[in-house]
Amino acid sequence: MTERKKIGLPARPHPDEAGEAPRRHAPVRGVAPRKRMTAAEAEEARQARQARAAEQAQHAERAAPDGRWTERPERQARHERHERREPDRRTSERQRPPVAEQRAPRPAPRPAPAPVEAREPVDHDGRVRLSKLMSERGLASRREADTWIEQGWVRVDGEVVSELGARIYPHQQITVDRAAREEQAQRVTILLHKPIGYVSGQAEDGHDPAVVLLTPENRWKEDKTPIRYSRAHLRKLAPAGRLDIDSTGLLVFTQDGRVARELIGEDSDIEKEYLVRVQWLAEPEAENVSAVVPEEVIEQMRHGLELDGRQLKPAKVSWQNEHQLRVVLKEGRKRQIRRMCELVGLKVVGLKRVRMGRIPLGRLPMGQWRYLRPDERF
CATH class of the missing domain: 3.10.290.10 (RNA-binding S4 domain)
Incomplete structure (x- = not known):
């Protein structure tokens, strides 16, 4: 048999013999090769950790009474030196502020400014x-x-x-x-005797607005004004004031902004007079309500009441008869008279407005209307 030869790779020369540097494996990208610490270096790192732990314990003992940490003198000096250095142009503008600034106490919140009443702007020269x-x-x-x-x-x-x-x-x-x-x-003002069941403004909860009653058929026959009815009179016609759905009496509609401002403007002092039928809740079956209601109750309604945290203007309150109060107001808060009565132990069972300024309801029948005469002023 032919002798078989062993075939092998040539032996690689030792680096020292070839004069070449030993080949190293390429390190993994992004990870630096770890260097083993000597015994002396390990001991030095252990002592450094112990020193930092002792330093943190001392720092905890110097905590401020309000719970914020105080800055050690040497660290504070280091931060001050850092703040005095000129900023590096390469540093991002969003760089975190120094530690001293992060730990600075927050300023106390400023008190909210008092509400300022809106006023018409006036030029410095008085215009x-x-x-x-x-x-x-x-x-x-x-x-x-x-x-x-x-x-x-x-x-x-x-x-x-x-x-x-x-x-x-x-x-x-x-x-x-x-x-x-x-x-x-050519702008008109209309006076209506509103019945119960109609709302003063826009329709709501299935109830019709009182303006639907302003038809030629409902015009009072004794209206002597020469104004001829026109559907144009209903355009831009708005109620100047309001009456609750369960109240009756004088309701004013107008196209004239001067009339509206006079009746319901912020500085209006026009009187509104009401007849209010009441019950004394302590004795609801009393036939003569005026005899069982203490005078102090009526005096309290005249002044001293407040609604929604705001003092009411003085009111004129007196007995019209055994069951009705005569109330005169110079303001028109929502359901004001009913709420005033509730505060003093009275219950309103009927409310009717009989006058606004110098214009009385008079003999105007319920559900009918008339024009304001040229010689009439509120």
Whole structure:
């Protein structure tokens, strides 16, 4: 048999013999090769950890009474030196602030500013808005004045002013064109004797608004005003004040902004008179309510009551008869009279408004209406 030869790879020369440096495996990307610590280095690291632990324990003992940590003098000095250094241009603007700033106590919250009452802006030279002056002088409502200014119907010291928001001095003279007066004269004000079951404004909860009663058929036959009924009178007609759904009496509708401002404006002092039928809750079966209600109750209704945390204006309260109170108010809070009565132990079983300013309900039948006469003023 032929002798078989052993085939093997040539032996690799030792690095020292070939004069070559030993080959190393490429380190894993992103991970640096770990270097084994000598015994001396391990002992030094152990001592460093013990020193840091002791330092943290001392730091805990110096905690402030309010729970915030105090800064050690040497660390605080290091932070101050860090703050004095010029910032590196390569440093991001979103770099975290120094530790001293992070641990600085938060400032106490500022008290909320007191509410400031909204006022009409006044120029430093004393000028005010033209439409505001016209409203204050009773020439027109502010919205109406703006319309007249746009149409060129307003003059200040003889010169036409057609710029909205124009400001003038309070002593300057304001005149209005005849066309504006004629347009204003065509606006109507209607007086209605509202029945129970109708709401004053928009329809709600299935109840009709009182404006549906303003039809030619419901006009009072004794209305002597020469105004001829027109459906245009119902346009932009709004209630000036309100009556509850379970209340009756005088309800005013108007197209005239001056009338609305006079009756329900913020500075209105027009009196509203009501007849209020009541029961004394302590004796609901009493036939003569005025005889069982203490006088102190009526005196309390005249002044001293408050609603929703706000003091009410003084009211005139007296007995109209054995069952009815006569109440005169100069304000119109929601369900004010009913809530006033509840506060003193009275229950309202009937409420009727009989006068607004100088205009009485008079003999106007329930459910009927009439125009405000030119000679009538609230």
